[in-house]
Amino acid sequence: MTKRFLQALKGETLNPPPLWLMRQAGRYLPEYREIRASAKNFLDFCYTPDLAVEVTLQPLRRYGFDAAILFSDILVIPDALGQKVEFVSGQGPQLAPIKSEAELEAILNLDGLHEHLKPVYTTVHRLSKEIPETTALIGFAGAPWTVATYMVEGKGSKTYEEIRSIAYSDPVFFQRLIDMLVEATSLYLIEQVHQGAECLQVFDSWAGVLSERQFHTWSIEPMTRIVEKVRAVHAEVPIIGFPRGAGPLYEAYVRETKVDGVGLDHTVPLTWARDVLQPLTTVQGTLDNLLLVAGGEAMDAEIKRILETLGSGPFIFNLGHGIVPQTPPEHVERLCALVRGEA
Amino acid sequence: MTKRFLQALKGETLNPPPLWLMRQAGRYLPEYREIRASAKNFLDFCYTPDLAVEVTLQPLRRYGFDAAILFSDILVIPDALGQKVEFVSGQGPQLAPIKSEAELEAILNLDGLHEHLKPVYTTVHRLSKEIPETTALIGFAGAPWTVATYMVEGKGSKTYEEIRSIAYSDPVFFQRLIDMLVEATSLYLIEQVHQGAECLQVFDSWAGVLSERQFHTWSIEPMTRIVEKVRAVHAEVPIIGFPRGAGPLYEAYVRETKVDGVGLDHTVPLTWARDVLQPLTTVQGTLDNLLLVAGGEAMDAEIKRILETLGSGPFIFNLGHGIVPQTPPEHVERLCALVRGEA
Numbered sequence: 001m002t003k004r005f006l007q008a009l010k011g012e013t014l015n016p017p018p019l020w021l022m023r024q025a026g027r028y029l030p031e032y033r034e035i036r037a038s039a040k041n042f043l044d045f046c047y048t049p050d051l052a053v054e055v056t057l058q059p060l061r062r063y064g065f066d067a068a069i070l071f072s073d074i075l076v077i078p079d080a081l082g083q084k085v086e087f088v089s090g091q092g093p094q095l096a097p098i099k100s101e102a103e104l105e106a107i108l109n110l111d112g113l114h115e116h117l118k119p120v121y122t123t124v125h126r127l128s129k130e131i132p133e134t135t136a137l138i139g140f141a142g143a144p145w146t147v148a149t150y151m152v153e154g155k156g157s158k159t160y161e162e163i164r165s166i167a168y169s170d171p172v173f174f175q176r177l178i179d180m181l182v183e184a185t186s187l188y189l190i191e192q193v194h195q196g197a198e199c200l201q202v203f204d205s206w207a208g209v210l211s212e213r214q215f216h217t218w219s220i221e222p223m224t225r226i227v228e229k230v231r232a233v234h235a236e237v238p239i240i241g242f243p244r245g246a247g248p249l250y251e252a253y254v255r256e257t258k259v260d261g262v263g264l265d266h267t268v269p270l271t272w273a274r275d276v277l278q279p280l281t282t283v284q285g286t287l288d289n290l291l292l293v294a295g296g297e298a299m300d301a302e303i304k305r306i307l308e309t310l311g312s313g314p315f316i317f318n319l320g321h322g323i324v325p326q327t328p329p330e331h332v333e334r335l336c337a338l339v340r341g342e343a
Numbered sequence: 344m345t346k347r348f349l350q351a352l353k354g355e356t357l358n359p360p361p362l363w364l365m366r367q368a369g370r371y372l373p374e375y376r377e378i379r380a381s382a383k384n385f386l387d388f389c390y391t392p393d394l395a396v397e398v399t400l401q402p403l404r405r406y407g408f409d410a411a412i413l414f415s416d417i418l419v420i421p422d423a424l425g426q427k428v429e430f431v432s433g434q435g436p437q438l439a440p441i442k443s444e445a446e447l448e449a450i451l452n453l454d455g456l457h458e459h460l461k462p463v464y465t466t467v468h469r470l471s472k473e474i475p476e477t478t479a480l481i482g483f484a485g486a487p488w489t490v491a492t493y494m495v496e497g498k499g500s501k502t503y504e505e506i507r508s509i510a511y512s513d514p515v516f517f518q519r520l521i522d523m524l525v526e527a528t529s530l531y532l533i534e535q536v537h538q539g540a541e542c543l544q545v546f547d548s549w550a551g552v553l554s555e556r557q558f559h560t561w562s563i564e565p566m567t568r569i570v571e572k573v574r575a576v577h578a579e580v581p582i583i584g585f586p587r588g589a590g591p592l593y594e595a596y597v598r599e600t601k602v603d604g605v606g607l608d609h610t611v612p613l614t615w616a617r618d619v620l621q622p623l624t625t626v627q628g629t630l631d632n633l634l635l636v637a638g639g640e641a642m643d644a645e646i647k648r649i650l651e652t653l654g655s656g657p658f659i660f661n662l663g664h665g666i667v668p669q670t671p672p673e674h675v676e677r678l679c680a681l682v683r684g685e686a
Contacts, residue, residue: 158501161633161667168637208551208588211609211631211663213645245551247590248615266554272591288554290504294511302556320554324504 005066005136006198008316009238009260009282017307017315018066019339020138021332022263023322024059025071028329031058042087043079046072047119053126060135062329063336066316067136067199068127070192072120074142074203077184078151080116081108085150097154099166101173104180113184114191121195128196139197141188143204143243144181144222151177160209167214174218182222186229193234201240201263202226208245208265215249223257240284244321254280266291266320270309282314287335289319295331303338348409348479349541351659352581352603352625360650360658361409362682363481364675365606366665367402368414371672374401385430386422389415390462396469403478405672406679409659410479410542411470413535415463417485417546420527421494423459424451428493440497442509444516447523456527457534464538471539482540484531486547486586487524487565494520503552510557517561525565529572536577544583544606545569551588551608558592566600583627587664597623609634609663613652625657630678632662638674646681 005018027033032055039045046052056071075093079085086094098104114121128137141147150156152163167174189200207219227239242263243253254262254277264273264285277283286306291299306317317339323332337343348361370376375398382388389395399414418436422428429437441447457464471480484490493499495506510517532543550562570582585606586596597605597620607616607628620626629649634642649660660682666675680686 156501158499164631165633165636168634168641208610211634212612212629214631215610245588245590245610247588247610248612249610252612267551267558267588267590267592269555269591269595286555288507288557290508291511291554293508298511 003066003134003136003198005316006238008314009199009240011282011314013311013313013315015311016340017311017317019317019336020065020067020069021059021319021323022069024063024065024069025055026323027325028323028327028332029058029062042073043076043085046076049119049122049126052120052123053130056123056127057130060132063332064132065135067138068131069138069140069201070120070124070127070197072123072140074140074147075150076117076120077141077147077181077188080113081110081180081184082112083107083151092156093150095150095154098151098177100170101176104173104177108180110180110184110187113187117188117191121191124192124195124197128198136198137196138199138201138240139189139192140201140203141185143202143207143219143241144178144185144226145210145218146204146206147181147185148174148177149206160206164209164211164214167218178218178222182225182229186226189226189230190233193230193237197237199238199240200230201242204241204243206245207243208247212249215243215246216252219243219246220253220256223253223259227257227259242284251276251280261316263318264320268320270306274309274313278310278313278315282316283310284316284318286310286320287318289321289324289327292319292331292335293324293327295328295334299331299334300338303335307339346409346477346479346541348659349581351657352542352583354625354657356654356656356658358654359683360654360660362660362679363408363410363412364402364662364666365412367406367408367412368398369666370668371666371670371675372401372405385416386419386428389419392462392465392469395463395466396473399466399470400473403475406675407475408478410481411474412481412483412544413463413467413470413540415466415483417483417490418493419460419463420484420490420524420531423456423531424453424523424527425455426450426494435499436493438493438497441494441520443513444519447516447520451523453523453527453530456530460531460534464534467535467538467540471541479541480539481542481544481583482532482535483544483546484528486545486550486562486584487521487528487569488553488561489547489549490524490528491517491520491561492549503549507552507554507557510561521561521565525568525572529569532569532573533576536573536580540580542581542583543573544585547584547586549588550586551590555592558586558589559595562586562589563596563599566596566602570600570602585627594619594623604659606661607663611663613649617652617656621653621656621658625659626653627659627661629653629663630661632664632667632670635662635674635678636667636670638671638677642674642678643681646678650682
C-alpha cells in the first residue's frame with residue numbers, strides 16, 4: 001500500500017496534497033482532555049504507552065490524516081540525559097538550568113538514554129502496528145538549539161537573550177552541549193526508525209531568534225550532522241526539518257542540511273516558498289494556527305491561496321505552528337474538507 | 344554643512360558608512376542612569392525636555408554618532424490618545440487593555456494629541472538647535488501594529504496570540520484602531536519635522552509575528568499610508584521603516600511602502616539584503632546587540648563582514664535591535680573605531 005505522505009516526501013506532486021496538523025493530538029479534542037486527566041503529570045503521560053498510543057490515534061479516527069506523529073515531548077531528551085524536567089500547570093516546562101561546562105559535566109550523560117526512553121520506543125512500536133495502513137508514522141525530536149534553550153534558560157523565554165549571550169561568551173561550553181544533543185538526538189531518532197517510524201521531523205521552534213551567523217552554527221550545522229548520522233543507519237528514511245521563523249535563512253537551511261522536507265511557518269511568503277524552496281525540497285505548511293481558530297471566510301480563502309500557490313509542486317498541507325487548545329474541532333473538519341476538495 | 348547620515352538616505356554610498364545605534368541613549372551609560380534617577384517615572388522622563396534633551400546628547404559626546412534620535416517612547420501615542428500607560432519597574436509597560444470598538448469609542452480620541460505631546464515637540468525643537476552641525480536629528484514613532492499590541496494586550500507578550508486572534512475575529516474594531524493610529528502617528532511625525540526632525544524612523548518591532556497576509560494588512564498597508572501622509576506635508580524628509588523580523592517580507596515592505604531606508608534585524612542574511620533590498624533602498628543594521636555585549640574577536644569579525652557585504656551600496660551602520668543595558672561602553676568605542684577604519 002502506498003502512503004501518500006511518503007510519496008510527497010519523495011518529491012511527488014499530489015492532488016490533493018497529503019494533510020496532517022502539528023499537535024493534532026492535543027487539548028482541542030475533548031477525548032484528549034479526558035485521557036490527559038488520568039496521568040499524574042505531562043511527562044508521565046508521554047512515558048505511558050497505553051495513553052500515548054491512544055491519543056496519537058484519536059485525531060486519525062476523527063479526521064483520517066495522512067500522517068500520525070508520535071505523541072511525546074521534545075524535553076524527554078534533557079530528562080533522559082539527567083536534567084530534571086517538570087511541567088508546571090499553566091506555566092510550561094521548568095528545568096534546573098545548566099549554564100557551564102562544570103554543570104554539564106556533573107549532570108548530563110548519555111549512558112542511560114535508551115533505557116530511559118524505552119516507553120517512547122514502545123509507543124512507536126505499537127503505533128507502527130496500530131495505525132491505518134495508509135497513514136505514515138512520524139517520529140520526532142527537538143533540534144539541539146531549541147532543546148538547549150530550555151536546558152540553559154530553565155524555561156521558555158521571550159527573547160532568549162541569556163542563552164544567545166552564553167553562546168557568544170562561552171562557546172566551548174555551548175558547543176559541548178550542542179554536540180551532546182546532536183549525539184543524543186541522533187541515537188533517539190535512529191531508534192525510533194528501528195521501532196517503526198517511517199519519517200522523522202526535527203523541530204527547531206526557536207531558530208528564528210538566532211542571528212545569521214548563530215543560525216549557521218547552532219541550527220544548520222547540528223541539523224546537518226543529525227541528518228548524516230541518521231542516514232548512515234537508515235539511508236531511506238525521509239527527514240523533515242522545521243526551523244520555525246528562519247525567514248530568508250530557510251534557503252541555506254534546506255541546501256545545507258539536505259532535508260527531504262521543510263516545515264514553513266505562517267510568516268513565509270507563499271510565492272517565495274514556491275520559487276525558492278519548493279524546487280529544492282518538499283514544503284510543508286503554512287496555515288496560521290490562529291486562523292484555524294477564527295475560521296470563516298478568511299480561513300477558507302487562505303486555505304485556497306495556499307493550495308493554489310504550493311499545490312503544483314511537492315507539498316504537504318499543515319499549519320505553520322501547532323494547533324492551539326482553543327481550536328474548534330469543527331474548523332479542523334472544514335479544513336480537511338477544503339484540502340480534500342470535498343467542500 | 345552636509346550631513347553624512349542624510350546623504351546615505353539619498354542613496355549615496357559612503358565610506359565609512361554613517362553610524363548610529365538604536366537606543367544609543369540608554370541604561371548602558373552611567374551618565375544616563377544618573378539622570379534617569381531624577382525623574383519619578385519613565386513617561387515623565389520622556390515628557391521633561393531638560394532631561395530628554397540631555398540624554399539624547401550624551402552618546403553624541405562620547406561617540407560622535409552621525410545621527411541623534413529623539414529620546415522618547417513609542418507609548419506616548421496611546422498615552423496621548425487617552426489610554427493610561429504605566430511603566431512598572433522590571434516589568435515593562437502596563438496599559439488597561441482595549442479590546443472592542445465600544446472601549447475604543449469610550450477611551451480614545453485624537454483631540455488632545457498635540458497638546459499632550461507638546462513636551463516632546465519642545466525636546467525636538469531644542470535638539471535641532473543643540474546637536475552638532477554634522478549630526479542629523481531623527482524623530483520617531485512606533486508603527487500602528489506594534490503600538491496596538493500594547494494597547495490591546497495591555498503589556499508585552501511572547502506570542503501576541505491574543506491580538507492576532509482579535510485581528511481575525513473582530514476586523515472591524517481592529518481596522519478602526521489601526522486607522523486611528525495611522526492618523527495619530529502621521530500627525531505626530533509631521534509635527535516632529537515641523538519642530539526640526541530631519542529624518543523619521545518608524546519602529547514596527549513586533550511585525551515578525553504576523554502571518555504573511557496579516558503583515559500586508561497590518562504592517563505594510565498602514566505604513567504606506569503614514570509615508571504618504573507625511574510626504575504630502577514634508578515631501579523631502581527621509582523615512583526609515585523598521586519591520587523587525589519581517590524575513591523575506593522585507594522585500595514587499597520596501598517595495599510597497601517606498602521608504603527611503605529600511606532597518607534590518609540581526610537575522611537577515613547579509614548577501615540576501617545586499618542582492619534583494621539594497622538595490623531598492625538604503626539599508627541600516629545589522630549587528631547583533633548581544634554580540635556588542637560579548638565583544639572580542641567574534642564581534643570584530645562580524646563588524647568586518649557587515650562592512651564588506653553592505654558597505655559597497657547605500658548603507659547606515661547600526662545594530663539589529665536596541666542596545667541592551669549590560670553593554671560595556673568600551674565595546675561601543677571599539678565598534679566606532681572599527682566602522683570608521685580607525686582600529
